[in-house]
Amino acid sequence: MRLAYLTNRYPAVSHSFIRREIEAIEAEGADVERFSVRPADPTGLPDLRDRAELDKTVVLLDVGLPRLLAGLLGTVAASPRIGTAAIRIAFAGAGWNVGNLVRRVAYLAEAALLARRMRAAKVDHLHAHFGTNPAMVARLASKLSGIPYSFTVHGPDEFDAPVQLDLRGKIADAAFCVAISSYGRSQLMRWSAVADWPKIEVVRCGVDAAFLDGAPPPPQPAARFCAVARLSAQKGIPLLIEAAARLRDEGKAFELVLVGDGELRSEIEAMIARLNLSEIVRIIGWASSEEVIRHLGEARAMVLPSFAEGLPVVIMEALALERPVVVTAIAGTPELVDAECGWVIPAGSVDALVAAMRAAVDAAPAALATMGKVGRERVAAQHDARTNGRQLHALFRRHLEGRR
Numbered sequence: 001m002r003l004a005y006l007t008n009r010y011p012a013v014s015h016s017f018i019r020r021e022i023e024a025i026e027a028e029g030a031d032v033e034r035f036s037v038r039p040a041d042p043t044g045l046p047d048l049r050d051r052a053e054l055d056k057t058v059v060l061l062d063v064g065l066p067r068l069l070a071g072l073l074g075t076v077a078a079s080p081r082i083g084t085a086a087i088r089i090a091f092a093g094a095g096w097n098v099g100n101l102v103r104r105v106a107y108l109a110e111a112a113l114l115a116r117r118m119r120a121a122k123v124d125h126l127h128a129h130f131g132t133n134p135a136m137v138a139r140l141a142s143k144l145s146g147i148p149y150s151f152t153v154h155g156p157d158e159f160d161a162p163v164q165l166d167l168r169g170k171i172a173d174a175a176f177c178v179a180i181s182s183y184g185r186s187q188l189m190r191w192s193a194v195a196d197w198p199k200i201e202v203v204r205c206g207v208d209a210a211f212l213d214g215a216p217p218p219p220q221p222a223a224r225f226c227a228v229a230r231l232s233a234q235k236g237i238p239l240l241i242e243a244a245a246r247l248r249d250e251g252k253a254f255e256l257v258l259v260g261d262g263e264l265r266s267e268i269e270a271m272i273a274r275l276n277l278s279e280i281v282r283i284i285g286w287a288s289s290e291e292v293i294r295h296l297g298e299a300r301a302m303v304l305p306s307f308a309e310g311l312p313v314v315i316m317e318a319l320a321l322e323r324p325v326v327v328t329a330i331a332g333t334p335e336l337v338d339a340e341c342g343w344v345i346p347a348g349s350v351d352a353l354v355a356a357m358r359a360a361v362d363a364a365p366a367a368l369a370t371m372g373k374v375g376r377e378r379v380a381a382q383h384d385a386r387t388n389g390r391q392l393h394a395l396f397r398r399h400l401e402g403r404r
Contacts, residue, residue, distance in 0.1 A: 001125070002031045002122055003030050003032045003123065004032070004035055006128045006137060008037050009037065010034060012045075015129070016313075017205045021385065022389075024388065027386070030396070034053065034057040035058050035060060037059075037137060040057070044286060046291065047288040047289050058117060063113060071113050071116065074112075075112040075144055087108065090136075092169070111137045111138075112144055114126075118145055118147055119147075123147055125148055129152050130153070130158070131152075131153040131167055131170060132165060134151070139169075148399065149174055150175050151174060152178040152179075153177065153180075154184070171188065176395060178203045179201070180310050180332065181310065181311045182335055185200050185202050204311070204388055205313050205388065206385030206387065207316045208289055209385070210289060212384060216372070217322075222255070223252070223300055224298060224299045225257070225299055225357065225360070226257045227256065228292055228304075228317070231261055231268055232263055233307070234308040235262075236307045237264065237268055237305075240305050241277065241281065243305070243350050243354045244357075245275040246354050247354055250358070254280070256277075256282070257282050257295055257298075258281065258282065258283045258284065259291075293317075296317060301326055302324075304325065305328055305345075306328050306333075306347065308331070315337060319342075320375075322372025322376045323372055324372055325337055325343070330347050336379075341372070341375035343360065
């Protein structure tokens with residue numbers, strides 16, 4: 001079985017779970033061709049295993065705009081009927097916004113190149129990650145090549161604009177669609193035809209073997225929190241900084257380590273300085289898998305006050321290391337976390353966040369250890385990347401055999 005994987009930018013520091021998924025599928029005997037719409041940033045890849053994916057990945061936009069457009073014209077000329085059908089899909093609901101029209105032309109050109117590359121590589125099935133533009137390019141490439149496609153939806157971006165993204169049409173044309181949680185599946189059911197509901201599968205994301213195979217680090221006596229997150233609006237990090245200031249003002253002694261980077265970094269740094277938290281809060285930047293393990297292992301608990309999510313892999317990673325988590329009751333998170341392994345709080349409530357962090361600081365080591373063990377057992381049962389990869393491989397196999 002020869003598969004093609006497509007995402008918007010691969011490899012990427014926040015997409016290591018895709019690399020783990022591909023590795024697990026290859027371990028089952030499949031060959032996987034990697035395709036990325038845009039080039040990766042090698043300087044933003046601290047993990048050597050992610051960097052190794054650079055040479056294995058074909059970047060569609062690397063051929064340049066003239067060749068992309070020429071290839072599109074050639075594809076449509078070679079098969080006008082199929083080309084016209086793809087054009088109808090690409091421009092459905094586009095309106096007359098110039099920027100939107102240009103994007104749809106780009107999707108078609110990228111899809112035409114991907115279709116040619118897949119036929120040359122004798123690909124049996126195409127899978128895209130994210131229901132945004134990668135799924136659109138995959139849908140068009142499938143139409144142009146006749147190669148079936150599927151896609152994984154993570155959220156929250158897809159659920160913010162389901163009509164504009166035409167989730168209904170993408171699911172209808174796909175061999176199957178993957179949600180990473182039952183919550184995600186419910187949202188895809190909401191925006192698809194009832195007849196297509198059987199196409200929607202749940203395959204959860206998983207953690208790296210390094211988080212489960214070794215002995216977890218012992219509980220830490222130090223009152224240190226670790227947040228591993230992109231510094232973007234949906235992660236709620238400014239709320240965490242406010243909570244840290246309030247906890248400090250209560251007289252609690254603790255540290256907070258932020259592992260990650262993003263567009264809000266300068267704003268968050270200014271907030272840290274304004275609230276005189278520089279001796280308490282540190283921003284580490286992006287880190288490799290080994291460094292994430294170390295930072296989580298040195299923490300008493302992981303904290304992530306997100307406003308919008310799918311189901312963050314870092315929650316699984318922290319629990320796999322037997323570290324309780326402070327997280328918000330959104331999307332698929334309550335399917336993994338409850339009071340037995342962490343603190344689940346209302347999103348957007350700084351009062352609830354302060355109370356949970358206070359409880360984590362005051363918790364007895366034995367209580368933290370018990371919570372950590374429960375969390376590790378859940379992750380081992382539901383979120384081992386090797387098991388999840390085997391589940392997805394079985395889906396590919398089942399659908400390909402059903403076509404024969």
